[in-house]
């Protein structure tokens with residue numbers, strides 16, 4: 416995880432060091448140094464909160480461009496169901512899917528189709544007696560990374576099932592190869608149309624030892640206007656959509672959990688709420704539940720920073736779209752009803768990667784912790800951010816780790832200066 420390739424970065428030229436992002440980063444990954452923000456890559460979970468909050472638009476997401484698909488002979492688009500909630504007066508998903516073909520894709524495979532199968536297999540998985548409950552969804556990559564960094568005891572609760580994006584990529588590739596046997600693996604390019612930067616990071620880095628089957632990730636906001644133009648040409652619209660209410664419901668918080676037809680679930684959205692729920696599960700402070708759906712973005716994926724529409728409006732649009740659909744259009748084969756196929760599982764789950772460990776040596780960690788506590792008591796405790804750290808506690812840690820100087824705290828600096836000046840006065844009085 417040391418070499419984790421992120422998708423959120425800072426445009427230093429635009430940053431004015433205002434400390435807004437510093438205060439909103441859920442993992443305290445940001446510091447202000449030399450007048451601008453600096454992201455600690457070990458701590459960043461690519462949640463995109465800093466992109467949403469920056470008043471100068473200095474934080475950005477790095478995704479692929481449509482041209483990056485040019486190298487593939489057969490280009491497949493995997494639209495996230497969130498895409499369907501971005502357009503005005505949309506009553507038929509086929510317009511969007513057809514639009515994707517018109518902007519250059521050779522085929523479209525809906526992630527919502529795979530989501531319906533993941534829901535069906537999760538219902539089977541939950542019947543197992545050998546699993547740790549509550550089971551935590553593996554769909555939001557921000558949540559997965561947050562658990563790996565901060566909640567070691569919960570890694571065993573994560574459902575080891577691949578998220579719908581990966582299942583869709585696998586199915587789309589199989590379909591392309593079956594329909595076009597002349598294509599090699601390298602000829603086929605699979606591109607996810609994403610609502611958030613975390614999915615781009617997930618594709619670049621994989622999960623544990625799992626390598627993503629998606630080749631490129633394009634943001635919804637990047638292709639939005641091109642797609643709208645293409646959708647204006649409504650001639651020869653093909654019937655492509657194979658999703659029901661369940662699949663499209665995955666775009667909003669609660670959609671994944673309600674598809675389990677099991678009342679013992681909890682669905683939380685927004686990174687602060689997610690943190691709170693994970694804390695409560697870790698402290699065994701929740702009622703008995705079967706399943707926990709967690710989405711880092713407010714409202715679920717519809718709240719992703721790379722979308723175009725207000726998440727609540729997008730959710731309302733999706734509700735209208737879903738009203739005319741069957742519950743599901745994707746069912747697992749009869750012969751597989753008792754078990755989940757092996758290729759639906761991660762080969763290996765990631766291990767805990769502690770961000771709060773002070774030193775590899777326990778005795779050294781204890782010594783540093785005691786030093787931090789002593790220093791913390793001396794600091795003003797007003798969490799002003801002027802030192803470049805989000806809180807006085809974080810600043811004390813930075814000083815003890817050697818990443819900051821005590822004089823970076825303006826209040827400490829001032830009192831040290833006054834102390835020095837008065838000691839000079841005392842000396843001159845004594846002369």
Ligand code: SF4
Nearest residue numbers: 430431433434436469
């Ligand atoms: S919010 Fe962060 S990135 Fe944006 S200008 Fe302020 S310090 Fe810089």
Ligand code: SF4
Nearest residue numbers: 440459460462463465
């Ligand atoms: S993407 Fe999220 S975790 Fe990373 S620096 Fe921004 S706010 Fe912090």
